[in-house]
Amino acid sequence: MALVNGNSVDAVADHGGSLGRASALFPHAPLPWIDLSTGINPHSYPLFDLPATAFSRLPEPARARELAAVAAATYGAPSAANVAPAPGTQILLPRVASLVKPGRALVLGPTYAEHSRACVIAGHAVAEVRDFDALFGADIAVVVNPNNPNGCVVSRRDLLDLADKMRSKGGLLVVDEAFMEVGPQDERVDGDVERGGLVVLRSFGKFFGLAGVRLGFAIAAEPLAARLDAELGPWAVAGPTLEYGIKALGDEAWQQSMCNTLYEDAVRLDALFAGAGIQISGGTSLFRFVRIPDAAGLFAALGERGILIRNFGWDDTALRIGIPGREAEWQRLEQALAAWAAKRDARATEA
Known part of the structure; x- marks a missing residue:
């Protein structure tokens, strides 16, 4: 086992989404699986034909710059120079954590476990804290906003106060906005990165339902964004991914329509669980x-x-329960919940 500051860098947590693991746990489960273990949108952005050159040629630098510009406009970053595109945010985590010399990393939790592991890889001593104010004592602080898995939101004002504190002592606040497309837009801090002491992470695959294309962004003050971009090197984002990122991020009508669809789905899911006697928290x-x-x-x-x-x-x-996609999935979930609730109620009656 590899250890850094007493923390293991070997263990990768179960994040959901592994149907192989699910099949091992439940070998007699009927197929196909309905995977509600992730927060990935089941209504993915429509697939479209790509030019053959997206596969046969190395990505053009100009196309990567165009992606950065579209992402800056979509996320509200000051400019394209503040955006470092990457093949998924996962690869960015240890690189962002390495922007600060090894020290004390505090992660507001419980939350996505890979932030702690990435900080360990970068040489930090890591602890998870439940109190936001405790983060002010960190050299690098991490907040997932809205939080995964409970959806809690930290206000923009509080985040900027923390970023100012980090900047004053040469530290860094990392805000992971992987689910901010469906979060309160007034609380996002993408437009504040030039204040310093702040890096924002954005995930493409979750909201657009295209996790397999592997695309994410670090948004930071220009010197930090340039450093991350240089560390990733040329051709970091694959040609097909560039095409999907540029088109989907620029499709404002689809994004607004999808926000409405997902809101309606969440209301429906809440009602379905309420019918089984379970309140969403x-x-x-x-x-x-x-x-x-x-x-x-x-x-x-x-x-x-x-x-x-x-x-x-x-x-x-x-x-944590994701959103079903097709109507047949909704029906299977409703039937399964009803069967579970009936057994629960029968046991309560017997007792």
């Missing part, structure tokens, strides 16, 4: 979050019916 319109005493029982009951949701080792009462 958080989340976004890309995923919902619940806490119930029998979380393990519900996870197993749905898994045995070929429906994968997300459970958590740090809280055996917590579950």
Whole structure:
């Protein structure tokens, strides 16, 4: 086991989305699986034909610059020079953490586990904290906003105060806005990066439902963005990915329509769970979050019916549920929830 400052860099947490793992847990589950274990949009951006040169030639630098410009306009960054495109935000995490010399990293949690692991890789001593104010004592602070998995949101004002503190002592605040497309737009901090002490991460695949194209962005003050871009090197983003990123990020009509669709889906999902006696306690319109005493029982009951949701080792009462896509998936989920609720109620009556 590799250790840095007493922390393991080997363990990769279960993030959901592994149907191989699901099949091992529930080998007799009916197929096809309904994967509700991620926050990836089931209504993906429409596929379209790509020019053959997107596959046969190295990506043109001008096309990468165009992607950065479209991303800056979409996310509200000051300019394209503030945007470093990458093959997914995952590859950016340890590079961003390395922008600060090894010190004390504090991650506001519970949240996406890869932030802590990336900070360990960068040489930091890492701890997860539950109190936002504790982050002011960090050399590098990490906030996922809206948070995954509970959807909690930290205000822009509080984040900028923290960024100012980080800048004053040569530290860094990393704000992961992977789900901000369906979050409160007034709280995003993409446009504030030139203040310094702040890097914002943006994920393309979740909202656009194209996680497999691997595209993400670091938004930062120009010197930091240039450093990250140089570290990634030429041709960091694949040709087909450039084409999808440019077109989808520039499609404002689709984005607005999808926000409305996902909101309606989230309302429907809340009602479906309420019908089974489960109240939603958080989340976004890309995923919902619940806490119930029998979380393990519900996870197993749905898994045995070929429906994968997300459970958590740090809280055996917590579950995260993604949005179903096709109507048949909604119907299967409703039937599975009804069957679980009937067994629960029968046990309560017997007791």
